């Protein structure tokens with residue numbers, strides 16, 4: 001593995017000693033990592049740290065590897081937001097499974113290239129099996145469905161749009177094509193459309209309904225009108241678990257409209273698709289089987305390290321039609337009896353991201369994963385219950401996929417005052433270091449958003465966090481009254 005070091009004859013022994021020591025230090029780092037609960041949630045580098053990092057130059061001569069590792073620990077890994085902490089309730093992030101880390105280390109060590117099936121057939125089979133299992137959770141037929149592991153939800157959805165474009169449009173139709181999404185769709189959908197060259201007037205953003213769901217009547221009206229105006233509707237993107245509120249769009253109705261008007265139906269389940277593992281919550285997403293493709297980020301709810309997203313398609317041929325190329329230099333390593341990774345997605349060389357998920361699913365088993373998903377739904381309901389017991393808390397979005405939005409809203413304050421108050425509540429709780437929470441904006445209201453999909457968050461963590469929010473809110477409200 002370290003053959004290259006043979007160039008460094010004069011330091012060979014010293015290098016070897018450092019590498020052995022480094023190996024032991026990595027074992028120690030893995031052991032220490034299991035104490036994540038005791039580690040501060042968010043530590044930023046101070047000015048001195050920043051100056052020290054800035055001082056480090058790209059060296060002409062190699063440095064002591066232990067020194068480099070120490071620097072990384074001191075200035076990088078210990079000075080960051082610890083998204084895996086059980087009381088980090090922001091964004092969409094969960095615990096990281098130790099099996100994912102093990103799978104990741106092994107994948108990095110052997111570094112198989114996932115471009116072609118024939119370069120590492122075992123890993124190719126694993127990827128295909130996982131795609132079939134995940135596809136079957138979405139109700140896709142096992143014999144036709146397929147998928148590919150990609151870096152994240154953004155690239156996965158962009159690949160889905162490319163697939164939709166190839167399968168629904170002729171090349172000369174592109175300037176007239178129309179895509180439909182709700183105002184709660186993730187920004188990556190708009191970004192992907194723009195990156196693919198669609199103009200902003202080709203992206204119809206429909207206002208969502210009072211529950212933050214896609215309004216299907218507005219969707220049908222917009223498609224109908226655009227067709228009358230000579231435009232070519234080709235894509236609708238629904239969301240399973242919106243980022244703001246965890247809401248699930250009415251997938252079945254969207255599927256029916258997509259079929260009626262011959263649109264590609266993509267579901268962005270980057271966040272919420274993991275709920276399909278639970279038979280209880282699979283029902284909540286009934287109709288997902290009507291979709292043509294699905295984004296599913298396992299680096300969100302399924303405890304994978306970055307980056308691990310899956311794009312699933314109901315019909316594998318649709319992916320091949322969108323991505324296949326036949327360069328002469330890949331002929332000898334292209335497969336005849338399997339679809340190669342480079343023929344199913346935008347990447348040529350690619351890490352075998354499926355291996356870490358495989359390790360996790362094999363070592364954990366689906367029953368425990370189901371329980372973990374259901375526990376997140378339960379924890380969001382606990383927040384609702386705790387808030388309902390207390391005065392002045394207003395629920396803005398009901399618990400869904402482990403997320404809930406609420407605000408402290410005593411009467412007599414203006415919208416601006418309430419917005420400032422709620423922003424300050426999150427700032428104050430973050431200062432305590434006990435939990436990390438940020439706000440979002442829904443219908444012009446600043447809301448406190450808690451996303452509870454970390455398998456290590458206990459119900460006590462949740463209750464204590466609400467208690468602390470309530471205490472801070474009361475104190476800040478008194479200050480507002482005193483300053484009036």
Ligand SMILES: Cc1ncc(COP(=O)(O)O)c(C=O)c1O
Nearest residue numbers: 092152153154186188243270271
């Ligand atoms: C619903 C949804 N879609 C897409 C994304 C983007 O995923 P990624 O950050 O993996 O690109 C996110 C990220 O939070 C998301 O919540």
